[in-house]
Amino acid sequence: MNKIVEKEQFSENVFKLVVEAPDVAVSRKAGHFVIIKIGDKGERIPLTIAGSNPDKGTIDLVIQRVGVTSHKLTSLNVGDEITDLVGPLGKATHIEKFGTVLAACGGVGTAPMLPIIEALKKAGNKVITVLAARNKELIILEDQVRQFSDEVVIMTDDGSYGTKGLVTKGMEDIINREKVDKSIVIGPAIMMKFAALTTKKYNIPTEASLNTIMVDGTGMCGACRISVGGKTKFVCVDGPEFDAHQVDFDEMLMRLGAYKNEEVRAFEAYMNN
Amino acid sequence: MENITDYYKSERAQEWRADIRKSVKVKERTSKERTKMPEQEPTVRNKNSLEVNLGLTEKIALKEAQRCIDCPDPTCVKGCPVNIYIPKFIKKIEIGDFLGAATVLKDTNTLPAVCGRVCPQEKQCEAQCFYTIKLNQPAVAIGFLERFAADYERNSGKTAIPEVAEPNGIKVASIGSGPASLAWSADMVKMGYDVTVFEALHEIGGVLKYGIPEFRLPNSVVDFEIDNLEKMGVKFVKNFVVGKTATIDDLRAKGFKAFFVGSGAGLPRFMNIPGENSIGIFSSNEYLTRVNLMGAAKDDYDTPVIIGKNVAVVGGGNTAMDSVRTAKRLGAERAMIIYRRSREEMPARLEEVHHAIDEEIEFLNLNNPVEYIADDKGRVQKVVLQKMELGEPDASGRRRPIPIEGSEYEIEVDEVVVAVGVSPNPLIPATVAGLETTKWGTIVVNDDLQSSVEDIFAGGDIVRGGATVILAMGDGRKAAEAMDKYIKEKIKN
Numbered sequence: 153m154n155k156i157v158e159k160e161q162f163s164e165n166v167f168k169l170v171v172e173a174p175d176v177a178v179s180r181k182a183g184h185f186v187i188i189k190i191g192d193k194g195e196r197i198p199l200t201i202a203g204s205n206p207d208k209g210t211i212d213l214v215i216q217r218v219g220v221t222s223h224k225l226t227s228l229n230v231g232d233e234i235t236d237l238v239g240p241l242g243k244a245t246h247i248e249k250f251g252t253v254l255a256a257c258g259g260v261g262t263a264p265m266l267p268i269i270e271a272l273k274k275a276g277n278k279v280i281t282v283l284a285a286r287n288k289e290l291i292i293l294e295d296q297v298r299q300f301s302d303e304v305v306i307m308t309d310d311g312s313y314g315t316k317g318l319v320t321k322g323m324e325d326i327i328n329r330e331k332v333d334k335s336i337v338i339g340p341a342i343m344m345k346f347a348a349l350t351t352k353k354y355n356i357p358t359e360a361s362l363n364t365i366m367v368d369g370t371g372m373c374g375a376c377r378i379s380v381g382g383k384t385k386f387v388c389v390d391g392p393e394f395d396a397h398q399v400d401f402d403e404m405l406m407r408l409g410a411y412k413n414e415e416v417r418a419f420e421a422y423m424n425n
Numbered sequence: 426m427e428n429i430t431d432y433y434k435s436e437r438a439q440e441w442r443a444d445i446r447k448s449v450k451v452k453e454r455t456s457k458e459r460t461k462m463p464e465q466e467p468t469v470r471n472k473n474s475l476e477v478n479l480g481l482t483e484k485i486a487l488k489e490a491q492r493c494i495d496c497p498d499p500t501c502v503k504g505c506p507v508n509i510y511i512p513k514f515i516k517k518i519e520i521g522d523f524l525g526a527a528t529v530l531k532d533t534n535t536l537p538a539v540c541g542r543v544c545p546q547e548k549q550c551e552a553q554c555f556y557t558i559k560l561n562q563p564a565v566a567i568g569f570l571e572r573f574a575a576d577y578e579r580n581s582g583k584t585a586i587p588e589v590a591e592p593n594g595i596k597v598a599s600i601g602s603g604p605a606s607l608a609w610s611a612d613m614v615k616m617g618y619d620v621t622v623f624e625a626l627h628e629i630g631g632v633l634k635y636g637i638p639e640f641r642l643p644n645s646v647v648d649f650e651i652d653n654l655e656k657m658g659v660k661f662v663k664n665f666v667v668g669k670t671a672t673i674d675d676l677r678a679k680g681f682k683a684f685f686v687g688s689g690a691g692l693p694r695f696m697n698i699p700g701e702n703s704i705g706i707f708s709s710n711e712y713l714t715r716v717n718l719m720g721a722a723k724d725d726y727d728t729p730v731i732i733g734k735n736v737a738v739v740g741g742g743n744t745a746m747d748s749v750r751t752a753k754r755l756g757a758e759r760a761m762i763i764y765r766r767s768r769e770e771m772p773a774r775l776e777e778v779h780h781a782i783d784e785e786i787e788f789l790n791l792n793n794p795v796e797y798i799a800d801d802k803g804r805v806q807k808v809v810l811q812k813m814e815l816g817e818p819d820a821s822g823r824r825r826p827i828p829i830e831g832s833e834y835e836i837e838v839d840e841v842v843v844a845v846g847v848s849p850n851p852l853i854p855a856t857v858a859g860l861e862t863t864k865w866g867t868i869v870v871n872d873d874l875q876s877s878v879e880d881i882f883a884g885g886d887i888v889r890g891g892a893t894v895i896l897a898m899g900d901g902r903k904a905a906e907a908m909d910k911y912i913k914e915k916i917k918n
Contacts, residue, residue, distance in 0.1 A: 373711035
């Protein structure tokens with residue numbers, strides 16, 4: 153059982169929870185994720201760790217409310233407990249001094265990016281971050297991102313904040329302006345697909361942090377499998393970060409829809425209860 | 426071996442044993458037919474998740490126990506990986522001392538109710554039974570009787586919690602909570618150690634929980650044994666991945682003196698054929714975990730699972746049988762086994778194959794998938810099968826399957842479960858410096874099950890690469906004995 157000690161609402165559907173997990177708070181590194189489960193009958197879902205406080209023994213999780221489990225999780229309050237939480241899982245982000253790093257975040261992808269740019273900045277990189285979302289309300293963690301970025305570019309689809317346009321436009325403007333040595337992209341699969349296509353055009357080595365369907369999260373089931381460079385990989389143990397130019401995003405998008413019908417039915421049942 | 430032979434001799438000479446032997450003539454004993462296990466009707470059980478085998482009644486158990494002639498040289502014991510003193514427990518049943526029979530079982534076997542259900546007896550004790558080797562008749566139903574005695578004790582409410590030595594305050598830990606670790610933990614706690622079992626999942630029991638379905642091994646049977654271990658003092662820590670949540674070094678710093686790695690063969694194998702990542706194609710681990718551990722098929726559970734109409738399960742082992750019979754129970758109209766060899770070579774327990782046939786499972790033997798075809802949404806629609814024929818025996822002693830060129834054909838499927846084996850879980854080997862492994866990823870151990878790192882012992886599938894519950898338990902016990910010796914010597918020096 154892991155107690156929730158802080159809760160913050162970023163936007164209508166995006167929340168931050170600070171959760172007691174002393175062992176994870178100490179051992180986690182940028183890029184790691186946890187698996188959580190709510191109640192005896194809950195499902196196991198992966199969530200990337202957005203930060204931690206080893207002294208207080210807490211980790212930060214940012215959750216976008218979409219389906220049954222994320223609704224259950226975000227309806228918990230300070231003092232409530234998450235039934236099961238295990239981690240840190242996955243491989244940590246490979247951090248080194250690349251030079252100039254372009255970090256592109258789509259929506260809640262900003263949360264898992266935060267510890268990565270922190271580590272990159274501390275390793276001596278120049279960090280340029282693009283925060284992209286549909287509208288102003290969905291731009292999250294801007295102040296924290298600024299702390300670890302040399303420059304922050306904000307893009308919104310509707311132009312309600314920053315520059316109007318997609319993440320790829322923000323990225324290309326920077327790439328055309330100065331030399332970028334490395335790029336990291338995190339966000340919805342479709343956003344990562346196009347962000348990866350953009351950097352590929354300019355031959356910029358790019359990592360994408362993937363969030364697929366998982367059950368155990370320890371390499372046991374293969375629910376999270378994807379194709380990278382034509383080879384099957386497990387996101388939970390081989391990732392979650394992969395060479396974005398090698399990832400078959402179309403297959404990944406397809407596999408993310410595996411339970412679409414079941415999810416819709418379950419969500420309707422949940423909301424009617 | 427001298428000592429054990431003498432022990433069997435003196436035990437057998439005891440008055441009660443001699444009396445019960447004399448009470449029925451050998452001829453009368455051997456003229457009785459082997460009992461049949463009462464079971465749910467096939468067409469009823471293939472629609473529910475209740476246990477298939479109902480267990481023997483007292484009357485049938487007494488009758489079956491009479492078949493055992495209490496041989497002077499009990500060859501059956503040699504067939505048992507944990508050397509259960511089989512004639513003694515069977516004769517205890519014959520005199521009606523069922524609790525006494527259970528005590529004999531538990532002398533050497535931590536989980537008799539589990540083993541009575543899942544051991545391949547026909548390849549072990551029953552293969553070495555006097556009836557099998559000398560009379561060419563069906564063996565004494567040792568497995569049925571083991572289950573009977575263990576169930577009797579559990580249901581009696583008089584389960585004896587084994588005696589535990591005075592605590593010695595020495596901390597030891599296992600990694601994983603499957604059969605190997607449970608057997609190890611029982612022996613260690615009995616010797617007085619401060620035992621912690623670390624489990625990555627949210628439930629204790631490993632493959633006994635996530636793998637083996639309810640209709641073959643009810644979770645309540647496993648939980649009962651885990652409760653008993655807790656009463657003996659074993660501490661269980663769930664949601665803890667050793668190597669990730671904390672490393673072995675972290676645990677050493679917290680005072681743990683030795684470790685038993687029983688992390689199993691958790692990594693599923695796929696066949697790497699085109700279309701294998703289509704929606705609706707699962708590893709058996711995923712399929713069974715969703716249904717068994719996560720309750721996916723039950724209405725009020727959140728985890729989903731695809732319910733197929735035409736389900737193909739690839740493989741011929743116990744996991745394949747478990748998967749295909751699960752699919753049938755979840756409503757599949759066609760539930761099929763696709764196996765590249767023939768019935769003869771199937772590694773599954775004989776009883777499971779028979780049960781599957783009775784439950785209207787189709788067997789497409791001598792067939793092998795070569796490709797999956799998906800619809801425009803990426804959902805599996807067809808499997809392309811290639812026919813096979815058997816050639817010369819291979820390294821496993823089984824006849825090698827050879828593809829018949831040009832024999833490919835398609836069948837419609839909307840769900841596929843790939844049950845072609847598992848590989849060792851790489852987590853521990855990858856996070857412990859100096860731990861020697863084989864090219865298959867199994868941990869290298871000496872005869873004492875000690876690894877190349879002196880305070881780390883290992884057993885079960887992480888060493889064997891994919892074996893049985895009973896062999897894993899045997900390893901756990903052996904490792905406990907060796908670990909105790911190692912720790913005592915360490916303290917002395």
